[in-house]
Amino acid sequence: MPQPLPLPLPLPPAPANQAAPAARPHRKSTRCWAAIELPALPLEALGERADNAQPIAVIEGVTPRAPLVALSAGARAAGLYIGMTASAAGARIDNLSLRTRDLAREAAMLDRLAAWSQRFTSVVSPEPPAMLLLEIGGSFKLFGGIETLRKRLKAELAAQGLAAQLALAPTPRAALWLARAGMEMGDAHGLAGQLGTLPLATLRLPERTARDFERLGVRTLREVFRLPRDGLARRFGPALLRDWDRALGQLPEARRQWQAEHHFAAERELPIALHETGRIEVFVNDLIAELAAALRRHDAGIDSLTLVFEHSRLPPTAVRLRLLAISRDLAHLQRLVHTRLERLHLPAAAVAIRLHSGFFKSMIPDAATLLETRPEPAAERTALVETLRARLGRAAVCSLAPAADPRPEYAWQRVEPGIQASEAIWPRRPIWLLQKPRPLSERPRLISGPERIEAGWWSEGALGRDYYIARTPVGAQWWVYREHRSERWFLHGYFA
Amino acid sequence: MKTALNTLLARPDIWRGGFPRQDAAVATGHADLDAALGGGWPARGLIEVLHETHGGGELTVLAPLLGTLAAAGRQIVFVDPPFLPYAPALASQGFINQLLLVQTGSDTDSLWTAETCLRAGCGAVLCWLDRPTHRALRRLQLAAEDGEALALLFRPLRAAGLPSPAVLRLAVQPGHETGLIVNLLKCRSRPAASVCLPDPAFA
Numbered sequence: 001m002p003q004p005l006p007l008p009l010p011l012p013p014a015p016a017n018q019a020a021p022a023a024r025p026h027r028k029s030t031r032c033w034a035a036i037e038l039p040a041l042p043l044e045a046l047g048e049r050a051d052n053a054q055p056i057a058v059i060e061g062v063t064p065r066a067p068l069v070a071l072s073a074g075a076r077a078a079g080l081y082i083g084m085t086a087s088a089a090g091a092r093i094d095n096l097s098l099r100t101r102d103l104a105r106e107a108a109m110l111d112r113l114a115a116w117s118q119r120f121t122s123v124v125s126p127e128p129p130a131m132l133l134l135e136i137g138g139s140f141k142l143f144g145g146i147e148t149l150r151k152r153l154k155a156e157l158a159a160q161g162l163a164a165q166l167a168l169a170p171t172p173r174a175a176l177w178l179a180r181a182g183m184e185m186g187d188a189h190g191l192a193g194q195l196g197t198l199p200l201a202t203l204r205l206p207e208r209t210a211r212d213f214e215r216l217g218v219r220t221l222r223e224v225f226r227l228p229r230d231g232l233a234r235r236f237g238p239a240l241l242r243d244w245d246r247a248l249g250q251l252p253e254a255r256r257q258w259q260a261e262h263h264f265a266a267e268r269e270l271p272i273a274l275h276e277t278g279r280i281e282v283f284v285n286d287l288i289a290e291l292a293a294a295l296r297r298h299d300a301g302i303d304s305l306t307l308v309f310e311h312s313r314l315p316p317t318a319v320r321l322r323l324l325a326i327s328r329d330l331a332h333l334q335r336l337v338h339t340r341l342e343r344l345h346l347p348a349a350a351v352a353i354r355l356h357s358g359f360f361k362s363m364i365p366d367a368a369t370l371l372e373t374r375p376e377p378a379a380e381r382t383a384l385v386e387t388l389r390a391r392l393g394r395a396a397v398c399s400l401a402p403a404a405d406p407r408p409e410y411a412w413q414r415v416e417p418g419i420q421a422s423e424a425i426w427p428r429r430p431i432w433l434l435q436k437p438r439p440l441s442e443r444p445r446l447i448s449g450p451e452r453i454e455a456g457w458w459s460e461g462a463l464g465r466d467y468y469i470a471r472t473p474v475g476a477q478w479w480v481y482r483e484h485r486s487e488r489w490f491l492h493g494y495f496a
Numbered sequence: 497m498k499t500a501l502n503t504l505l506a507r508p509d510i511w512r513g514g515f516p517r518q519d520a521a522v523a524t525g526h527a528d529l530d531a532a533l534g535g536g537w538p539a540r541g542l543i544e545v546l547h548e549t550h551g552g553g554e555l556t557v558l559a560p561l562l563g564t565l566a567a568a569g570r571q572i573v574f575v576d577p578p579f580l581p582y583a584p585a586l587a588s589q590g591f592i593n594q595l596l597l598v599q600t601g602s603d604t605d606s607l608w609t610a611e612t613c614l615r616a617g618c619g620a621v622l623c624w625l626d627r628p629t630h631r632a633l634r635r636l637q638l639a640a641e642d643g644e645a646l647a648l649l650f651r652p653l654r655a656a657g658l659p660s661p662a663v664l665r666l667a668v669q670p671g672h673e674t675g676l677i678v679n680l681l682k683c684r685s686r687p688a689a690s691v692c693l694p695d696p697a698f699a
Contacts, residue, residue: 381571381596384616388598388609397598400583412583420593431555431586432579475670476551493582494551 032137032146034153035175036117037165038110041130042070045105050163053077055096059086062100069101106130114258116160120153125172125255131179133172133255150184172255173247177202177221192248196222203243209236262298264291265356273312273349277341280309280350284341285334287355292330300360301326307337309350316354317346321390324417325382326363332383339390378418385417402426406455407463408433408492427451428469430479430493437481437490444470444480444489454484469495525560532680532689533664537561541663542637542647546656546681550578553676554650554668557693559589562620565646566591570619573598576606578624594619607632610647614639620646630659637661656681 040050042058055075059066064087071080078093089096106129113132114124120143123135136149143149150168157164167178169186174195178186181198198221200213212235218224224232225244233241245251268283284307295301303326309317321336388397398414405411412433449468456462464484471477479493521536530536537543547554562572573596574581586592596613600606603626610623614636621640625632628649640647653667665682676693680686 380617384571384613384618385596387612387616392598392600392605392609396600397596399595400581400586400592400597402583402587402592412580414597417596426584426588429582429585429588430551431582431589432550432577433582435580472549472551474549474552475672476549477553477670478551494579496551496553496555 030137031135031170032140032168033170033172033175034120034134034136034150035127035165035167035169035172035179036113036132036134036153036157037167037176037179038113038130038132038162039165040070040072040163041106041109042101043072043099044162045102045109046099048072048099049161055080055093056099057086057089057096058099058101060101064090103129111261113162115260116156118258118260120149124258126258127176131176133175135172136168171247171249172253173243174249177247180204193222195247196220196225200224203240212236262300262360263357264294264302264360265354266290267352267354269352270350273351275346275349277344277346280353281338281341283353284337284355287353288333288337289330291355291357292328292333295328295360298360299362301328301363302357302359303327303361304358305333306356307340308354308356309346310352310354311346311348312351314348317344317350319344322394324386324389325379326361328363332386336386336390339387343391381417406453408453408467409435428495430477431496432494433479434492434494437492440480440489440491442489443482444468444472444478446480447471447477450482453481467492522561522564524557526691526693528691529557529678529693532678532686532691533683534686537646538663538684540644540646541640542633542649542661544649544651544655544660544662544665546651546653546665546667548653548669552668552670557666557668557676557678558620558648561646563590565619566594568619570594570617570645571596571613573609573613573618573621575609575613575621575623576600577622603628607635611635611639614643614645614647617643618645620648622648622650624650630661634661637663 038044043050043056046058048056050070050072052072053074054072055078056072057068057075057080058070060069065085067083067085068080068089069082071082075089075093075096078096080089080092080096086098090098110126110128110130110132114126117124117132117134121134121136121139123138125133127133136146140146140149143152146168150166154164154166157166165179165182167175167184167186169175169178170191174186174191177195177198178184181202183194183198187194200210200219200221202221203224205213213224216227218227221244224240229241242251246253266287268287270280270283274280291302291305302323304320304322306321307319309319311317319340321340323336327333385397397417399417399419401413401415401419403411403413408429446468447470450466451468452464452466454464465481466484467479467481469477470480477495478491479495480489480491482489521530521533522539523536524530524533545554545558566572567590572591572594575598577597581595581597583592586595596618598609598613600609606623606625607628610621610625613621623636628636628651633649636647636649639645649662653669656665656667660682662682663684664680667679667681669677669679671677671692674694678691678693680689680691682688
C-alpha cells in the first residue's frame with residue numbers, strides 16, 4: 001500500500017503563479033534521492049561529536065589566520081562561526097581547543113558511510129567533501145514506505161553520533177541543494193517553487209561569482225534563474241543553468257556509483273617457528289593461492305601486496321611488492337614472491353605470516369590465443385622487470401631516454417620500462433658518458449670538432465664548452481671538451 | 497661402428513671444424529666479418545668481446561646486431577655497465593626503446609640478472625663481470641642457449657689466454673690509423689681470423 005507523501009516543510013508564501021503543493025501518493029517507479037549532508041564531518045572525522053558542549057573547532061591549516069571549518073555546539077554557543085580565523089576565535093574564548101583538519105580521515109569516513117548506506121540501496125554516490133546521495137525510490141516497499149525509511153536513516157545516522165542533514169527530492173541535485181539549505185523534503189510538483197526560495201549560498205558558487213550576484217541584488221535561486229537564460233549563460237557560464245535544469249529533472253544527471261573496494265587479507269600460523277624463508281615459502285604459497293582464487297572470484301587483479309612475518313619477540317618484518325601491471329596469475333605472483341624471499345633474511349624465526357593485498361582493480365585478462373604461443377613482448381618485459389625488481393629493488397631497473405636539454409649532462413633521463421622514447425637525430429655522441437668529467441693534464445689529439453655548447457646560463461649549471469672528438473695514442477676515441485672559462489681540457493665520454 | 501660414430505656426430509652439442517654451422521646467423525653489417533664468421537653472428541650463446549681500452553669500438557661492432565634484435569621486438573639489457581649508457585647516442589642506434597638498464601652493485605647479482613634476462617628471452621644481455629669464473633661463463637652460455645638469446649660479455653684483453661665455453665670470442669682493437677681490427681680468437685667451426693673493418697662511423 002503506497003504511503004502518502006508527507007507535506008513538505010512550510011514554504012514561504014509562494015508567488016501567485018505557483019500551484020500549491022499537494023500531497024500525492026508516490027508511485028512504485030518514482031525515483032527518489034536522499035542527500036545526506038554532514039556539516040560537522042571535519043570534527044567527527046577527528047573523533048569528536050558535534051553536540052559537544054566543550055568549545056572545539058577544526059581549522060584548515062596551521063597558521064593563526066587559518067579559517068575555522070567546523071565547530072562543536074559549545075563553540076557555536078560561544079559565538080564562533082565558520083570562516084572566522086583561528087586567532088580571532090582564540091581571542092573570543094580562552095578554553096577553545098583547536099584541531100587541525102584531516103582530509104584523509106574525512107574521506108575514509110565518507111567511504112565508510114557509503115558502505116553503510118548500501119544497506120538501504122544499491123545506488124550510492126558520494127559527493128565529496130561531506131555529502132552522500134542515495135537513490136532510495138526502489139527501496140520504499142522493502143522498508144515500509146518513504147516515511148519509515150526516512151526515519152530509519154535519521155535514526156541510524158544519529159546512532160553513529162553524526163550530525164546529519166537529510167533531504168529527499170526527485171532529483172539528486174535538488175536533494176543536494178535542499179540538504180545544504182537544511183530542508184527535508186522536496187516536492188515533485190512544486191519543486192521549482194521550492195528550490196526558488198533557497199538562498200544563493202546553497203549553490204556553493206566561487207566567491208567572485210557570488211559577489212557578482214550580490215551586486216546584482218540577487219539573493220535566492222528564484223531571483224537567479226528569473227534572469228534571462230542566454231545572458232546568464234554568457235556571463236556565468238553554462239554550468240549554472242545546467243545544474244538548475246538537472247535539479248528540476250529537465251536534464252538527466254549521471255552520477256558515479258560508489259563501489260566497495262575489496263582487498264584480500266589472510267593469516268597463517270606456522271606449525272613451528274621457522275627461520276629460513278625457503279621453508280616458510282610453502283605456507284606463503286598457500287596464501288597466494290587463496291589470494292588468486294579470491295581475485296578470480298571478483299574478476300579482478302592486484303598491483304601490490306604485502307607479506308608480514310610475525311616474530312615472537314621482535315616487531316614484525318614486512319615485505320612489500322609492487323607490480324608493474326595488474327595481475328592475478330598465480331604462477332607469476334608465486335614467482336615474484338619466491339624471488340623476493342630468496343633474498344630475505346629474517347631477524348628471528350617467524351611464528352605466523354600475514355598476506356594482504358592492495359585494493360582489487362578491474363583487469364582485462366590476457367585471452368589465450370589459438371596460434372601464438374610466445375607471450376606478447378610487452379607482457380614478457382613487464383614480467384621480467386617485476387622479477388628483477390623483486391630481488392634488486394625498484395631503482396635498480398630502468399630504461400633510458402634522451403631529454404631535451406642542450407647541456408650534455410642533462411640530455412638523458414631515466415624512464416619507466418616500456419615508455420617509448422623519440423628517436424631524435426643528434427650530432428655524434430659517445431655511447432659511454434662519464435657522469436663526472438675527468439680533467440686531462442694536456443691537450444689530446446683532436447680529430448674532429450669543435451661543437452660549441454653554451455647553455456644553462458639561466459640556472460646554476462651554466463656551461464660554455466667546445467666539444468671535440470679526440471684519438472688517443474692507442475687509438476681509442478674520446479669525447480673531450482675545453483672549458484671556456486678555465487681553458488682546461490676534460491674527458492666526457494668514450495665512443496665505445 | 498660407423499653408425500655409432502655418425503649418431504655421435506649428429507649430436508647438436510658436438511661441433512667439428514670446417515663444417516658450416518647449422519643454426520641461423522645474424523648479419524653483422526660488414527661483409528668481411530660475415531664471411532669470417534660464416535654468415536654472421538651466432539643467434540644464441542655466449543659471445544666474449546675482449547678489448548683493451550674503453551672507447552676502442554667494442555660496442556660499435558655490435559651496434560648493428562643490437563639494432564636488428566631491437567627491431568625484432570627483443571629486449572637489450574645492460575647489466576652493470578662501467579659507465580652511463582648515453583641516451584642521445586643510443587637513440588641514433590635505434591635500440592633505445594628496447595633497452596633495460598640494470599644496476600645491481602655485486603657480481604653475484606649481476607650474474608643472476610644476466611641469467612634471468614637470458615632465460616626470459618631477451619635478445620641480448622650485455623654484461624661486465626669482474627673476473628668471472630669458468631663456472632659463471634658456463635652458466636651464461638647455458639642460459640643463453642636456453643633462452644635462445646645472446647650473452648655478450650665484455651672482458652679485458654688479458655683474459656684471452658683463459659679457457660672459455662663461449663661460442664665466439666673476439667678481440668676488438670682500434671686500427672693503427674683508422675677503422676677497427678677484429679680478431680676472431682675462437683669461432684665454432686671456423687678457423688681463427690682477423691678482419692679489419694673500415695667503419696666510416698669510426699674513422
